Amino acid sequence: MIAPRVWCFGDNINTDLILPGPYLYRSPEEQARAVFQSNRPGWVDQVGKGDAIVAGFNFGMGSSRPAARSVRACGVGFLLAETINGLFFRNAVNYGLLACECPGVAAAFMEGDSAELSLEAWTVRNPRSGAVLAVTPVPAQLLALMRGGGLYPVMEARGLIAPA
């Protein structure tokens, strides 16, 4: 899949930046409008559907709040980071945000690049530089959840929770 535009973020992007505490009590739509309001005001108006976030180490450090849902709701097609915080990764799986670790990715992309991700080859390519990096494969059962919209549809289908 091709991300038309890459947005670069640094290391240790925490969940208070992605989903600020006061917004925990707002609707998912309002939460999505608050993404990065402290560190990158206005980003939510600039990001386009299918764009990619490229980040450094420990993306999503912090809270169990549904920050991954907000990132997905902003239209982000996929997220690649040097490392992803374990709790954020769980939420990415469970809310259906495609998020993978990719050593070297932070240095290989500049803001405004596009990115071509292959989940068959587990690679990402930068068309500008021609660089191709290995993406760390996500275990099959977790990838299926990520790509299938997360846990809620599974729980609904099994009759564990009522449909929304």
Added chain:
Amino acid sequence: MGMTITEKILARASGAARVAPGDVAVVNVDTAVLLDLSFLPEGWREVLKVHDPSKVAIVFDHLVPASTVQAATCHQTGRAFAAKFGIERLHDVGAEQGISHAVIADRAYALPGSVLVNGDSHTCAGGAFNCAARGVGGPDMLWAITTGTAWFRVGETVRYDFTGRLRPGVTAKDLFLHIAGTYGAHVNQNVEYGGPGMSGLSINARRTIATMGAELSAEFTIFEPDDALIDYVRARNAAKFDPVWPDADATYKERRAIDLGALAPLVALPDAVVNQSVPVSEVAGTRIDQAFIGSCANGTLDDLEIAARVVRGRKVARGTRFIVTPGSQAVFRAALRAGYVETLLEAGAVVTPATCGACIGGHMGVLGPDEVCITASTRNFKGRMGDPSARIYMASPATVAASALAGHIAGAEEVFA
């Protein structure tokens, strides 16, 4: 080849002979803890089936007593859910109120050798009890209560071996800030604590360190069991349990020794917890508007005791707000009986009911624009405790109390000299 504590607990809970780094373990969950936030309408869904109500506990903590109509509504949803499925462990506003991780400690819900999930990131607090306790997301919690299971990626384990003993006035928070400042994040790794110095740390001290495992970004943070732990749990929970020690030939990513006697008080600079620790002297004199002691990390009786010791017979500086939030109402009552609450109040502190409160920038101590706070709690992220322009330093309860008296960041050395 042997296994670490984490690997042994996950293997047992998944019915496997062994698990190793790289595996995805699907485990049976022994305890699933829901919070008031679990019942926020944008995450909660009507549950049609609960796997085993006796394995579920509900603790209202982020929004207690109800701070908004929405909070009150969350509580109503939670009460109705508990009643519908016969969930007896409901910690509502009242005598059994507290921050979930403090309640879990008070009641020893996190049994040694067991698996516990909770929809809050500081669930690793239960690691002090030799429990594989992990904070998970809202969907994970719905999955756990409806199926009785959870998935975990098995990571590599870093082992810390403690030797010696903390010097007077040096606390578990300083030990944590040393680890966070020296070794940084432990993403995708488990952290295990043991060694000959471990038993010299009180259970409450271990809770502080285990809780802060979330700030190390660790998967699991687990202490070895010892006699003090087993006695503590037996005194509070009649359930059977099976503590887990690591195999002698367990494989670690790294083993690190820490001499507790060599440590000194530290402060983490604002905006991040790891790689930010400096000696108190480096920031001493920084003016503060607010000092806070509380949260799942530092709302223990030990924390209130040392704060009371520092402020006894003295007064909070004019123009400085000193807010103390016990981790649970049970801790509050114990601190009251011990005289700590009176000492704190006489000094000019505000002692609030048990709640996540100021730590999460919720209520009872929110920071305004450009304010400066020193906190003994879990996080100093930008915007964490209120306005994003506020500056949050993190330190031990002793350093925070001494700073409240001074009106600027100050050490508590003279009290312990």
